[in-house]
């Protein structure tokens with residue numbers, strides 16, 4: 001069983017968007033997957049409530065940060081983290097975490113906030129404890145100047161950029177109906193499916209594949 005955390009204390013960087021895409025992707029493969037909403041705003045819970053009953057099932061649990069969750073047979077557990085939580089609360093998480101995805105927007109403020117978060121992960125011993133950490137640049141538009149700033153920053157941190165997702169209403173439209181982009185007509189989301197390929201490949205890499 002593998003646990004994947006989607007985390008970045010910066011609000012609005014795409015944690016919920018990415019968490020639900022991953023959960024729906026595995027559900028679509030008929031894998032037993034659970035989505036855990038750690039956010040009092042309950043955005044993942046709201047999304048799941050809208051999900052048509054005809055779509056592949058996603059198990060659900062809500063939890064506070066650091067709380068242990070009964071996984072009820074799920075073999076992949078995707079954790080949607082809130083914006084506000086402190087690494088001091090994360091001791092319990094470190095033990096149980098296999099992969100962390102950090103979504104980051106290519107803007108100066110977001111890059112700065114991400115840098116603080118990653119430094120906190122280093123200091124807390126989270127990084128270097130065998131957990132795979134990967135960054136996803138989210139809402140990237142063409143040749144934004146800040147995209148190259150982001151790439152430079154990642155090279156310095158020696159953290160992998162596991163994916164680049166464009167800014168598109170496809171995510172908004174899909175999520176409005178409790179769906180993911182993996183459940184929209186392929187002709188509409190061709191570019192997005194291609195952008196997800198490296199992220200999904202990273203999730204399946206050893207030593208901690210998201211599905212075991």
Ligand SMILES: Nc1ncnc2c1ncn2[C@@H]1O[C@H](COP(=O)(O)OP(=O)(O)OP(=O)(O)O)[C@@H](O)[C@H]1O
Nearest residue numbers: 010011012013014015016017083139166167168171
């Ligand atoms: N790639 C994208 N293209 C277009 N819109 C996006 C994309 N990713 C996220 N969004 C939109 O950006 C907003 C914030 O995304 P989301 O709620 O996933 O962020 P979050 O990190 O979970 O926020 P919070 O910190 O409040 O939990 C939402 O309105 C979402 O629809």
Ligand SMILES: [Mg+2]
Nearest residue numbers: 015016039043
């Ligand atoms: Mg959220």
